[in-house]
Each structure stands twice: as structure tokens, then as C-alpha cells.
Amino acid sequence: xxxxxxxxxxxxxxxxxxxxxxxxxxxxxxxxxxxxxxxxxxxxxxxxxxxxxxxxxxxxxxxxxxxxxxxxxxxxxxxxxxxxxxxxxxxxxxxxxxxxxxxxxxxxxxxxxxxxxxxxxxxxxxxxxxxxxxxxxxxxxxxxxxxxxxxxxxxxxxxxxxxxxxxxxxxxxxxxxxxxxxxxxxxxxxxxxxxxxxxxxxxxxxxxxxxxxxxxxxxxxxxxxxxxxxxxxxxxxxxxxxxxxxxxxxxxxxxxxxxxxxxxxxxxxxxxxxxxxxxxxx
Amino acid sequence: xxxxxxxxxxxxxxxxxxxxxxxxxxxxxxxxxxxxxxxxxxxxxxxxxxxxxxxxxxxxxxxxxxxxxxxxxxxxxxxxxxxxxxxxxxxxxxxxxxxxxxxxxxxxxxxxxxxxxxxxxxxxxxxxxxxxxxxxxxxxxxxxxxxxxxxxxxxxxxxxxxxxxxxxxxxxxxxxxxxxxxxxxxxxxxxxxxxxxxxxxxxxxxxxxxxxxxxxxxxxxxxxxxxxxxxxxxxxxxxxxxxxxxxxxxxxxxxxxxxxxxxxxxxxxxxxxxxxxxxxxx
Numbered sequence: 001x002x003x004x005x006x007x008x009x010x011x012x013x014x015x016x017x018x019x020x021x022x023x024x025x026x027x028x029x030x031x032x033x034x035x036x037x038x039x040x041x042x043x044x045x046x047x048x049x050x051x052x053x054x055x056x057x058x059x060x061x062x063x064x065x066x067x068x069x070x071x072x073x074x075x076x077x078x079x080x081x082x083x084x085x086x087x088x089x090x091x092x093x094x095x096x097x098x099x100x101x102x103x104x105x106x107x108x109x110x111x112x113x114x115x116x117x118x119x120x121x122x123x124x125x126x127x128x129x130x131x132x133x134x135x136x137x138x139x140x141x142x143x144x145x146x147x148x149x150x151x152x153x154x155x156x157x158x159x160x161x162x163x164x165x166x167x168x169x170x171x172x173x174x175x176x177x178x179x180x181x182x183x184x185x186x187x188x189x190x191x192x193x194x195x196x197x198x199x200x201x202x203x204x205x206x207x208x209x210x211x212x213x214x215x216x217x218x219x220x221x222x223x224x225x226x227x228x229x230x231x232x233x234x235x236x237x238x239x240x241x242x243x244x245x246x247x248x249x250x251x252x253x254x255x256x257x258x259x260x261x262x263x264x265x266x267x268x269x270x271x272x273x274x275x276x277x278x279x280x281x282x
Numbered sequence: 283x284x285x286x287x288x289x290x291x292x293x294x295x296x297x298x299x300x301x302x303x304x305x306x307x308x309x310x311x312x313x314x315x316x317x318x319x320x321x322x323x324x325x326x327x328x329x330x331x332x333x334x335x336x337x338x339x340x341x342x343x344x345x346x347x348x349x350x351x352x353x354x355x356x357x358x359x360x361x362x363x364x365x366x367x368x369x370x371x372x373x374x375x376x377x378x379x380x381x382x383x384x385x386x387x388x389x390x391x392x393x394x395x396x397x398x399x400x401x402x403x404x405x406x407x408x409x410x411x412x413x414x415x416x417x418x419x420x421x422x423x424x425x426x427x428x429x430x431x432x433x434x435x436x437x438x439x440x441x442x443x444x445x446x447x448x449x450x451x452x453x454x455x456x457x458x459x460x461x462x463x464x465x466x467x468x469x470x471x472x473x474x475x476x477x478x479x480x481x482x483x484x485x486x487x488x489x490x491x492x493x494x495x496x497x498x499x500x501x502x503x504x505x506x507x508x509x510x511x512x513x514x515x516x517x518x519x520x521x522x523x524x525x526x527x528x529x530x531x532x533x534x535x536x537x538x539x540x541x542x543x544x545x546x547x548x549x550x551x552x553x554x555x556x557x558x559x560x561x562x563x564x
Contacts, residue, residue: 139547139550142544142546142547143546143550145540145543145544146539146540146543146544146545146546147537147538147539147540148540171544173543173544214564216561255429255557256429256560256564257428257429258427258428258429258430261427261428261455262424262427262428262453262455263428264424264425264428264553265421265424267550268421268425268549268550268553271546271550271553271554272553272554272557275537275554275557275558276557278538279498282496282538
């Protein structure tokens with residue numbers, strides 16, 4: 001690897017990739033106007049280097065860089081990527097807030113894998129509609145990765161999965177777990193779901209509706225055998241899935257809830273569905 | 283109910299119960315040195331009024347109070363509780379930050395129900411050890427309430443369940459779902475778990491350990507019948523349960539995880555266990 005370059009001037013343009021991180025998702029100078037992919041902390045930075053996203057710069061406090069680069073695997077992954085050492089006050093001024101973790105990396109976005117290609121090898125996918133909360137999307141990635149979901153597919157109204165906060169909450173799993181947005185061939189996005197059905201997926205909506213089937217029954221056929229391929233649909237907190245999306249699925253499934261309580265958080269509901277899916281396959 | 287009193291002076295002592303809310307958990311002037319119970323927003327404020335905690339004051343922007351009190355049930359619940367109307371700038375100065383929800387209530391703490399009394403009618407309880415994160419505790423309450431868990435019991439090293447952030451994240455379920463701390467009769471808290479066993483509970487530890495039993499198998503007996511009474515033990519993120527606590531249980535249970543991923547968030551793991559428990563009882 002190259003050497004570590006010490007930077008003391010917060011205005012140094014070599015730090016531009018980690019400048020104003022609170023507003024980093026809006027970068028009209030980059031293709032698509034979206035920001036770079038930002039990873040924070042040694043675990044997630046390591047996952048960024050191991051990912052398909054080409055890293056442009058590694059930035060950190062001297063001690064944090066030293067400890068990160070002391071791992072031979074990390075040193076090899078960093079290779080010729082520029083490495084900039086900055087002190088805490090300088091980084092705070094550049095990033096726009098006190099970045100106490102003291103280690104971050106910025107990478108370029110890459111073209112998404114098409115949905116069709118993802119479906120070739122997937123057996124369990126989750127489809128998101130109207131999930132606008134970054135923390136929920138991050139948790140969905142973490143839970144999906146942890147329980148063997150093959151991919152996340154994005155319908156209408158979802159927040160950007162590569163936003164900085166999503167990367168952090170997902171613990172970097174958004175950098176490893178395949179995801180894709182539907183192509184937008186149709187006027188109503190729900191018709192895109194036909195692509196899943198054509199690929200042999202059983203489509204299951206998650207809903208708090210008490211008249212829906214028990215989740216455990218929805219993931220198996222009439223003989224109690226698990227469906228070979230399952231696509232679980234989840235909607236945003238509050239409105240849930242649109243009626244249009246639910247109508248496009250084969251069955252509506254519910255997690256039984258105690259009376260007079262609130263529906264579960266979307267990432268929690270999804271985690272339960274992922275668990276039930278793995279349970280049905282054991 | 284009494285009238286709504288307009289207050290314009292941020293120094294007015296009648297607003298002391300909602301002063302400096304970022305530091306409100308430390309109140310040396312109150313019994314035990316802990317803060318009042320603070321509820322924010324109409325849903326949680328309504329649940330506070332319906333709870334066992336005696337409300338001392340309702341405070342809000344004039345329009346928020348009006349809309350809250352327009353509900354006859356809320357008006358009846360408020361009764362003779364003092365109601366103070368303040369504008370946004372005044373409330374921000376009193377609370378110490380911009381409280382955009384514009385409606386909050388403060389109540390007194392009450393004595394906890396003893397563990398023994400809670401166990402008399404409970405069939406499913408969750409026991410927490412070392413869960414220090416307020417958001418996790420709040421989510422645990424929300425998930426427990428949603429999936430019919432009867433009570434939360436606190437072992438060593440947990441954060442205060444009545445902290446403001448817990449109340450908010452739990453959506454007020456901490457005000458409705460029974461909880462208690464173990465009495466501290468023994469030097470090591472894990473011996474308190476004997477009280478659960480004496481009451482007929484099967485004790486189940488949740489652990490990511492791959493050699494543990496599948497969760498689904500841990501909640502039923504050898505014949506596949508659900509145990510009558512189950513106590514689920516969960517530990518804090520990172521360290522998990524202590525070995526001492528796990529040794530005091532009847533069985534260790536795991537949620538199967540994909541290789542090379544991170545363990546689930548504690549509230550998410552618990553939600554899956556609550557789901558499996560209800561599933562075993564259906």
C-alpha cells in the first residue's frame with residue numbers, strides 16, 4: 001500500500017469526499033446527483049473494502065488508521081487507496097460534526113444488478129414498498145443478511161439504501177447483500193411483481209389485518225411443504241402496504257398481535273417472517 | 283376538568299416538572315433521585331393518563347391541548363390535573379430543546395409490583411440482564427406488549443425502564459405492561475431466578491451459540507407440547523447473557539443465523555422468541 005498522508009488544512013480538496021456528511025446524499029456534481037457510499041468505523045469500513053464498491057479514500061485519526069492497518073487483511077484490501085490522517089478537530093470541521101469513531105471511507109456507487117439477474121439464484125427475497133425511514137431500511141438489511149434472505153427488492157416510495165445512515169445501521173450488510181430497484185416499466189409499480197411470479201416466486205404480503213392467514217400457514221402449501229421460492233412484501237410504518245400491492249400477491253399473512261397494541265416495527269415484522277421462512281425450510 | 287392555564291414566563295415554577303428534560307432522569311429532589319415519568323405526544327400521553335402513574339401536569343401548545351382535550355375520553359381522564367398552555371419558544375426554553383410534538387405530561391413514579399405477585403398470573407415473561415440501551419428496552423416493551431408477553435423482569439445491569447426515551451420508544455407500553463426488578467436478596471442476582479423455577483417456569487436463555495437448541499425445540503417438551511410457563515432470558519448487545527445466567531436456566535436456545543453475519547439486535551431476537559412462544563401455544 002501507499003503511505004499515510006497527513007492533512008492539517010480542513011479546506012484541503014483531498015478531503016472533499018468526506019465533506020459535509022450531514023448533506024452528503026445530495027451531490028449534484030456526481031452521476032445521478034446522489035452521494036458517495038460512506039462507511040464509518042472499522043467493521044463497516046472493512047466491509048466496504050471487501051465490497052463491489054470502489055473505495056476512493058480512507059480517512060481517520062492517526063491512531064484509528066494505525067490500528068485498522070495493523071490487520072494484514074485490511075492492509076491488503078486498502079492497497080493503493082489514498083489514506084489520509086487527520087486530527088479530531090480537523091475531521092469535525094470537514095465532516096460537519098464530531099465524528100468520534102475517527103475512521104471512515106468513501107466509495108463510488110456502482111450500477112445495480114438487474115432484478116432478473118438477482119432472481120436467477122434467489123429463493124427468498126423481500127420486497128419493500130413505501131419504506132422511507134433510513135433506520136428501518138438499515139435494520140431490514142441487517143436482519144435479512146442474518147437470516148439468509150438472498151436479496152432486497154425496492155418498489156415505490158423507499159429511501160435510498162446507500163444513504164450513510166442506512167450503511168451504518170445495517171452494519172455494512174447493505175454493501176454485501178444484493179439489492180435492486182424494479183425497472184419502472186409499468187405505470188403502477190405493482191405490475192413489476194409479475195416478474196417475481198414468472199420466476200416461480202410465491203408472493204406473500206405482511207399485514208396486521210386480523211383476517212389474514214397466520215404467517216406460519218402462509219409460507220407452506222396445503223400439504224405443509226414450504227414453497228420453493230418466497231417473496232415477502234412489507235410496507236412502511238403507518239400506512240403499511242398499498243391495497244394495490246397486496247392484491248398483486250398470492251396471500252396475505254399476519255403475525256398474531258395482542259388486542260389493543262400497536263403493530264410491530266417493519267424491520268421487526270420482517271425479521272419474524274425471515275425466521276419463519278428459515279424455520280419452514282429446516 | 284379545571285381550566286387551561288396560560289403560562290408565558292419560562293421561569294414559572296409550575297413548569298418545573300418538564301424542565302431540562304435532557305437531564306430529567308437525575309432528580310435528587312425526588313424520592314430515589316430518579317425523574318418523573320414523562321410522556322410525549324397524544325398517544326403516549328393518553329396512555330399515561332390511563333396508567334397507574336398519577337399525572338401531575340399536562341403541558342402543551344394551545345392547539346395541541348385543544349385537539350387532545352376535544353376527545354371526551356381524554357377530557358375525563360385529565361379530570362382535575364393542572365393543564366398548562368405554553369407557546370413553542372417557551373416550551374423549548376423550559377424543556378431545553380425544541381419539543382415539536384407540543385404535548386407532554388409528567389407523572390409520579392409508583393412502587394413496583396413485587397416479582398412474586400406478577401408471577402401469580404403470568405405464563406410468559408422475559409428476563410433482561412445487562413440491557414443498558416434505552417432504545418432496546420423501549421422496543422422490548424413494545425414487542426412484548428404486541429405479542430402477549432405478560433411481564434418484563436429486570437436482572438442486573440439494565441437501564442431504567444421509566445426513562446423518558448424508553449417511554450417514547452415503547453409507545454407507552456412501559457406504562458401498561460407489568461415489570462419488576464428482582465429483589466436483590468442474593469449476592470449474585472442469578473440466584474433470584476430460582477423464584478421463577480419455584481413458580482413453575484421453564485427457563486430459556488437466548489444465545490447466538492450455534493451449539494444451542496433451535497428456538498422452536500426449546501419452547502416445547504420432548505413430546506412437542508408447549509411448556510405451560512416460559513421465562514425467556516435475554517442479554518445486552520455485545521456481551522449477551524452472562525455464563526452465570528445461562529447456567530441458571532433449563533436450556534439454551536438459538537435463532538439460526540447465516541454464516542459470517544452479526545447477531546440480531548436484542549429486541550429483534552426477543553420479538554422472534556415471543557412470536558415462537560405464541561406460535562407454540564396456538
